[in-house]
Amino acid sequence: MDYLDSLNEPQREAVINTEGPSLIIAGAGSGKTRVLTYRIAYLIQHKQVDPFSILSLTFTNKAAKEMRDRIERVVGTEARNLWMGTFHSVFARILRAEADRLGYNRNFTIYDTDDSKTLIKSIVKEQGLDDKVYKPNVVFNRISSAKNRLISWRSYQDNPSIRAEDEAAAKPHMAKLYRMYAERCFKSDAMDFDDLLFNTNVLFREHLDVLNKYQQRFRYVLVDEFQDTNVSQYLITKKLAAVRRNIAVVGDDAQSIYAFRGADIQNILNFQKDFSEAQVFKLEQNYRSTKNIINAANSVIARNKAQLKKHIWTANDQGELIEVIKATSDQEEGRLVAYSIFETKNNEHSRYRDFVILYRTNSQSRAMEEALRKRNIKYKVVGGLSFYQRREIKDLIAYMRYAINANDEQAFRRIVNLPKRGIGPTSVDKVIVTAYERGYDLWEVLQKAEELFPGRLGNALGQFTDMIKGFQLEAARKDAFEAASHIAKGSGLLRELYEDKTIEGLSRYENVQELLNAIKEFVDDPEAEDKSLSAFLQEVALLTSSDQDKDDDPDKVTLMTIHMAKGLEFPYVYVVGMEEDLFPSQMMLASRQDLEEERRLFYVAITRSMKRLTLSYALTRYRFGRLKNCEPSRFLEEIDPAYMMVNKELGTRSPVGDTNHARVLLKSIQRDRQRIPTNRSTYKAPANFAPSDTSQLAPGMKVEHPKSGFGRAENIDNQVANRKAKVIFDDFGEKTLLLSFAKLKIHDE
DNA sequence: GACTCCGATCTTTTT
DNA sequence: GATCGGAGTC
Numbered sequence: 188m189d190y191l192d193s194l195n196e197p198q199r200e201a202v203i204n205t206e207g208p209s210l211i212i213a214g215a216g217s218g219k220t221r222v223l224t225y226r227i228a229y230l231i232q233h234k235q236v237d238p239f240s241i242l243s244l245t246f247t248n249k250a251a252k253e254m255r256d257r258i259e260r261v262v263g264t265e266a267r268n269l270w271m272g273t274f275h276s277v278f279a280r281i282l283r284a285e286a287d288r289l290g291y292n293r294n295f296t297i298y299d300t301d302d303s304k305t306l307i308k309s310i311v312k313e314q315g316l317d318d319k320v321y322k323p324n325v326v327f328n329r330i331s332s333a334k335n336r337l338i339s340w341r342s343y344q345d346n347p348s349i350r351a352e353d354e355a356a357a358k359p360h361m362a363k364l365y366r367m368y369a370e371r372c373f374k375s376d377a378m379d380f381d382d383l384l385f386n387t388n389v390l391f392r393e394h395l396d397v398l399n400k401y402q403q404r405f406r407y408v409l410v411d412e413f414q415d416t417n418v419s420q421y422l423i424t425k426k427l428a429a430v431r432r433n434i435a436v437v438g439d440d441a442q443s444i445y446a447f448r449g450a451d452i453q454n455i456l457n458f459q460k461d462f463s464e465a466q467v468f469k470l471e472q473n474y475r476s477t478k479n480i481i482n483a484a485n486s487v488i489a490r491n492k493a494q495l496k497k498h499i500w501t502a503n504d505q506g507e508l509i510e511v512i513k514a515t516s517d518q519e520e521g522r523l524v525a526y527s528i529f530e531t532k533n534n535e536h537s538r539y540r541d542f543v544i545l546y547r548t549n550s551q552s553r554a555m556e557e558a559l560r561k562r563n564i565k566y567k568v569v570g571g572l573s574f575y576q577r578r579e580i581k582d583l584i585a586y587m588r589y590a591i592n593a594n595d596e597q598a599f600r601r602i603v604n605l606p607k608r609g610i611g612p613t614s615v616d617k618v619i620v621t622a623y624e625r626g627y628d629l630w631e632v633l634q635k636a637e638e639l640f641p642g643r644l645g646n647a648l649g650q651f652t653d654m655i656k657g658f659q660l661e662a663a664r665k666d667a668f669e670a671a672s673h674i675a676k677g678s679g680l681l682r683e684l685y686e687d688k689t690i691e692g693l694s695r696y697e698n699v700q701e702l703l704n705a706i707k708e709f710v711d712d713p714e715a716e717d718k719s720l721s722a723f724l725q726e727v728a729l730l731t732s733s734d735q736d737k738d739d740d741p742d743k744v745t746l747m748t749i750h751m752a753k754g755l756e757f758p759y760v761y762v763v764g765m766e767e768d769l770f771p772s773q774m775m776l777a778s779r780q781d782l783e784e785e786r787r788l789f790y791v792a793i794t795r796s797m798k799r800l801t802l803s804y805a806l807t808r809y810r811f812g813r814l815k816n817c818e819p820s821r822f823l824e825e826i827d828p829a830y831m832m833v834n835k836e837l838g839t840r841s842p843v844g845d846t847n848h849a850r851v852l853l854k855s856i857q858r859d860r861q862r863i864p865t866n867r868s869t870y871k872a873p874a875n876f877a878p879s880d881t882s883q884l885a886p887g888m889k890v891e892h893p894k895s896g897f898g899r900a901e902n903i904d905n906q907v908a909n910r911k912a913k914v915i916f917d918d919f920g921e922k923t924l925l926l927s928f929a930k931l932k933i934h935d936e
Numbered sequence: 937g938a939c940t941c942c943g944a945t946c947t948t949t950t951t
Numbered sequence: 952g953a954t955c956g957g958a959g960t961c
Binding site (some may be wrong): 246247248273274275276299300324380381383384444445447448547548549550570604607609610611612613614729731748749750751769770772773774775784785788810811 | 937938945946947948949950951
């Protein structure tokens with residue numbers, strides 16, 4: 188077994204100890220994927236385990252594909268028989284096979300987040316509730332987190348403490364919304380992302396014969412990125428492995444960055460409790476980065492309280508100090524980063540694909556893209572708005588979805604009046620309400636439309652229904668490509684786009700053509716067993732933006748969020764937008780846990796770099812279409828300054844260990860953090876502005892000033908004659924105000 | 937019911 | 952800066 192020779196001791200142990208439960212704690216860059224792939228290869232080659240009985244769960248489709256390819260390189264085509272995929276895709280597949288057990292059709296639709304939110308929006312509206320209070324986002328997140336904790340709408344409704352929470356949040360109708368949302372999804376024969384996991388739990392809980400079947404089938408279960416699993420996912424794997432107990436989980440608590448989605452580091456502790464005989468392997472040697480980068484990363488993560496004990500080290504070179512770029516604006520930041528990439532590439536004969544620019548939020552890509560374009564640097568943006576989220580693509584897919592599942596309410600709403608058929612929102616609501624009131628399926632109502640709605644509406648709906656019947660026949664008889672082409676033409680969608688000769692219209696038309704090409708590719712794939720439209724839709728529903736990696740020219744600078752970068756590595760890494768409120772995000776400052784998650788995110792960003800790490804921040808930045816003053820991120824001060832250098836002039840690098848440089852740098856960052864912003868804000872006092880009595884003003888209170896806008900009281904100087912307050916304003920920085928003169932309004936929170 | 941214009945809101949991350 | 956929903960008009 189020659190591949191075993193390429194492993195270090197702990198890695199080899201983690202590969203060959205295949206029996207029984209294993210917990211593999213794998214630090215950043217410690218060869219985690221290698222261990223996982225070799226462990227599976229070892230099972231197949233050495234232990235003669237049938238690939239069909241190995242289940243390997245990953246977090247992204249991309250990771251699954253990559254791992255399968257790597258295993259295939261070791262064991263050959265047998266690897267194709269592995270059960271390997273994301274939680275969502277694997278269990279969607281199982282749910283389809285067992286759909287009837289739960290009262291679903293095997294062609295059930297998978298709602299994406301947009302579908303879910305639109306549905307919630309219409310329910311809120313139908314209930315006559317205020318959509319300012321019941322914001323679709325908020326309602327959706329509340330339902331989602333309930334499902335991820337395996338709380339059904341029934342137990343939600345019956346749980347007094349949950350109800351009390353909702354009452355306290357002034358959202359007493361939340362339980363009703365959850366119930367209606369669940370019912371509507373079920374009626375539409377649809378599951379959202381969370382349902383795929385939730386319903387798998389229901390399936391395994393209520394149908395023990397089914398559970399037993401899969402327990403027997405999967406002799407070995409492996410879970411990658413275990414720190415990112417939520418309770419729902421953990422319980423599924425726990426149940427599956429309960430009999431054979433061959434379960435290996437691989438993860439790094441320091442890289443847990445999905446708690447906002449219900450991921451729970453607690454799972455690692457629970458695992459050790461539930462599988463008390465588990466062997467623990469720690470992979471602590473980093474093969475990716477320089478000593479300097481590892482040291483810097485360690486100095487940051489050490490500030491987190493919640494973590495498992497481990498010591499990440501590397502035998503690699505000392506390497507270079509971390510560079511910090513300070514820019515006056517986001518545009519200048521882009522220019523400086525682009526220039527740095529340009530210079531580095533020329534001086535060090537590197538390639539564009541060696542570089543990555545990482546940011547906290549997708550919207551930051553724009554400034555970077557502009558700067559790169561100006562320098563003619565080729566780049567690609569990963570993530571962001573994906574191809575499958577474009578309107579025209581969603582439209583055509585909605586048609587295809589509707590041909591497969593004629594009870595899919597969201598698809599129906601999307602397409603019934605596209606192109607215009609004289610069936611507006613009022614009529615659509617009428618149809619949906621009729622279905623609900625009479626207990627009919629949506630499709631039943633449509634088939635009876637001519638009698639239910641005599642007149643123009645009935646006629647229009649009748650024509651629509653006949654058209655859909657034609658599509659259903661196509662979808663049933665022809666392959667996905669022929670059916671999709673037929674639908675694109677027959678619906679009038681293609682013609683409408685074709686007739687739109689604007690630039691956007693042209694590109695929309697091309698996008699639809701591209702979708703059809705993708706379907707053709709799907710049909711032409713010799714390995715695909717099922718070439719039906721239904722099969723294509725199933726694949727597409729769980730695809731994400733990161734999965735559409737177009738080959739073309741691979742030598743490009745990569746731009747992406749830090750979240751998307753997890754698991755990847757690049758020689759040169761730029762982390763841009765190192766500013767307070769942006770990174771750490773203002774939404775995450777609420778609690779210590781949230782701040783620790785941001786810090787882990789920063790840790791992930793640092794540990795992507797192999798050779799050189801550059802951090803940058805800007806003093807001003809456009810946000811929400813407004814110029815905002817920014818303060819350097821606290822994270823910059825959290826790196827031990829011994830590992831950083833001052834950026835006097837690009838290209839000059841100071842030697843490692845030059846503490847004088849470090850001191851100057853720290854000072855400069857601190858100065859920027861305390862700087863008083865001076866530019867004008869657009870704040871305008873409301874007409875009814877009335878100053879409060881400030882005798883009770885205390886530090887920490889939120890205040891409003893008719894000229895300086897909102898701010899927070901920092902400290903109060905209680906001299907009897909002239910009481911003064913130091914206030915930090917959001918837009919004007921710090922000001923000291925005489926309370927006898929200043930008009931301040933105190934805001935309760 | 938369709939179309940146009942304006943203002944509110946948004947951005948944290950993703951299966 | 953972009954998108955979405957509401958109001959107003961035809």
